[in-house]
Amino acid sequence: MQQRIRNHLLRSRVLTADEAQTFIQDGMTIGVSGFTRSGDVKAIPRALVDNIRKTENSRQIHLYSGASLGDADSWLSTQHVVDRRSPYQSDPDTRQGINCGEIRYIEQHLSHSAEWFRNEHIDLAIIEAVAITENGGIIPTTSVGNSPVFVQKAKQVIVEINLSMPESLIGIHDIYIPENRPFRTPIGITHVADRIGTPYIPCDPNKIVGIVMTDDPDSPSKIVAPDEETQQMAEYILELLSHEVKQGRLSAKLAPLQSGVGSVANAVFSGLEKSPFNQLEIYTEVMQDAVFQLFDSGKVSFASGCSFTLSESMRDHVLSSLPRYRKQLLLRPQEISNHPEVIRRLGVIAINGALEVDIYGNVNSTHVRGTHVMNGIGGSGDFARNAGLTIFVTKSTAKNGRISSVVPFVSHVDHTEHDVDILVTEQGIADLRGLSPRERAKTIIENLAHPLYKDALRDYFERACVQGGNTPHLLDEALSWHHQFKETGDMRKPVSAMM
């Protein structure tokens, strides 16, 4: 315990999780650590839910985090503890609560949330840590997220010290908190590896009202292994990057890479292992398995992110090999990992997943049929808007061909055509840079759409062009594909055929 709680006064504040959960009062706004299932608080949410179940004494909270928690999101949502949730989630039970209108979801660009929380009242911060320093500094575990702003703003702080997290995590964090406006200065990152902050979250020890010792590992990532189609998409992207190098728009080291969470992004990074590129740098939000495979194969020289989200086997490998990795990686607050200032300065290459794209290149990343949210916009907008090269990927169909991911008009817009340079499906790649909307439409339909839908898209576009406009559309048909799917279960089957 001396190693993990270095401030001796704080050692008397160790509580059980059940004691700690009593600090959570009905109606409170609570900021917790956790980013894409990593470094989230675990014992106190479980104790809270257990207590509510046992006592039938329900409590509802506003739950703010870095991004998605691990299993805690499910426990809390299933027990109806969550009134408001922000800024991101990826849990089926939470999703259900949001879509039925029970949970009020405030989706935010992940780089924006810290600034928003600065103007909010936060009652309590609960932060997972490896250790607490002599002066009260909190050393996070496998993610940083919004924990710095929660600690700064909260009246009270509770720390979960996770003994399953090795002490070799100490030193990999770089905590930088921008000054309050109007005294804010530039963020001094000009290279991926630049350190500009402290290795812990500064905290007045008097604010720490409880410490809970835990031993649970992070919930493992749910990533699916690359399949033939994701590998094909990865190959298109690698060909594009080679072409950019040939054209002199990128150096052989490329530019710092970002990839969204998910299988295609992971497949692209896996594909880099066999690529001619070397000395790669990563400036991303979440480091998935493939980043560590690239370290192991010597392809990557440095990676900066905001969390690790790893499969079970990779997690054990990484945590036991940290002494080797730690000189090559660091974890930053999400305000910094996703900051437009840094992303634009570095000219990041951003690769993110889409649910659907339309013929002009607008992207829906979040809402199925425009209504039901899957996860949330997350950091995709931070990177897409500011990157040097912005790529979105999606398979051309879903549900065995019954859904086309290339549609006349996206049913929800997360990223407008102006923020999309390149689109990729397993059918091909569309380079939209410098094209007018009508040129984009032709390229998207011909290069990306599945043969099942190509003729219907051509037909829509041709008839729309007759009506004119910069982005021709037939407004009475624009969303009919989605409506058809909802009514008939197949985008190809018209509603009238049902009658």
Next chain:
Amino acid sequence: MQQRIRNHLLRSRVLTADEAQTFIQDGMTIGVSGFTRSGDVKAIPRALVDNIRKTENSRQIHLYSGASLGDADSWLSTQHVVDRRSPYQSDPDTRQGINCGEIRYIEQHLSHSAEWFRNEHIDLAIIEAVAITENGGIIPTTSVGNSPVFVQKAKQVIVEINLSMPESLIGIHDIYIPENRPFRTPIGITHVADRIGTPYIPCDPNKIVGIVMTDDPDSPSKIVAPDEETQQMAEYILELLSHEVKQGRLSAKLAPLQSGVGSVANAVFSGLEKSPFNQLEIYTEVMQDAVFQLFDSGKVSFASGCSFTLSESMRDHVLSSLPRYRKQLLLRPQEISNHPEVIRRLGVIAINGALEVDIYGNVNSTHVRGTHVMNGIGGSGDFARNAGLTIFVTKSTAKNGRISSVVPFVSHVDHTEHDVDILVTEQGIADLRGLSPRERAKTIIENLAHPLYKDALRDYFERACVQGGNTPHLLDEALSWHHQFKETGDMRKPVSAMM
């Protein structure tokens, strides 16, 4: 001439406009000065069009600029000279060429365009200037726009020296060009008044192949005077700002202000004249008449922008009073005036116009009925995404009530709900910060919609909620209001009523 062309070797390169236009060859990519009708090239486009008319020897070019030109946009479009146009325009003839598919329009966020041009081939730059320095430096006139990158990239440069522009403009420009990646460093602006560059655009004198002496003033702005409704909207915004000060989220000096081009934005700034706020600062793209009225009334201490766009009477006043104003203002390249890095650092208050908004707060700024572009996204996205407080304004109806500006589903998305804090119509104000989508919908319908449309919006939303989702919609009705207007000329009149 000695004063205006200080490099004596260059004095031999003075040409007539007709001689200069011969440098423009069919198929060329040409970068010109000009930003919202200010500081644009005038004599050479007119000579080009005259020559084409006379000789019937047509030429087509890719025309890149800062933003909209003055009358030159109309001359060139009417004569079918423009093949591609980027990144912005606001001219009826150009608009018509775009919407009928003749002109290929590459609309861009205005802060993005310089970076894009860095990777493009530019044949010729034509830049309006007050003077040329001893070392070839070009001193722009009433706008800076993308001129620095055009001069840097073009193989040849022609300068229009406009003698109607007073020499007192010299010294008000601050030209900063970011280093090429990966050597780029922070942009050193931490206060609105910070100077970080040179007062001229650096240029190798050998690249200057011609100089044309001109004497035409800028085309005056087309701004409409505030009416009762725009004044009402301005009042709502001023009340909001007072409230923010009371809540401690803003100081009494507010934060640097930005306003889009247009009457409402101008009305808000006019409203500041009678407000309790003092020592205001402006960090904007375009300075309209109201900015100078605020200088005159002592309300504004400093204004930074990328161009002046003034009415005829204000133009004469400003140009003759520059010795008084020049210590309080400066003009930057649009890459800097609109840079996310600076906008977010300063926490700008951004006020921009919308064409229509939907019940969840998505904004359409550009495309009538989702198809026909008016102007372009311009800088609105640069400011909306990165500001400390983002406000959009629109009247609640158009066409004598036949169009509702509050609709179930916007027919084109320029700004997603995540980038919109506050919406304002003459009916009221909607503060959307921290609200879930269903809460946003209620607030928008109740506070912003015109009574003519309120019941229909409530009805749509209630029926959509029955179907569920995070952003409930009825996909078969979502765009029906626009379709009805197209078919019947009135959003309230169903298409079926026509049959």
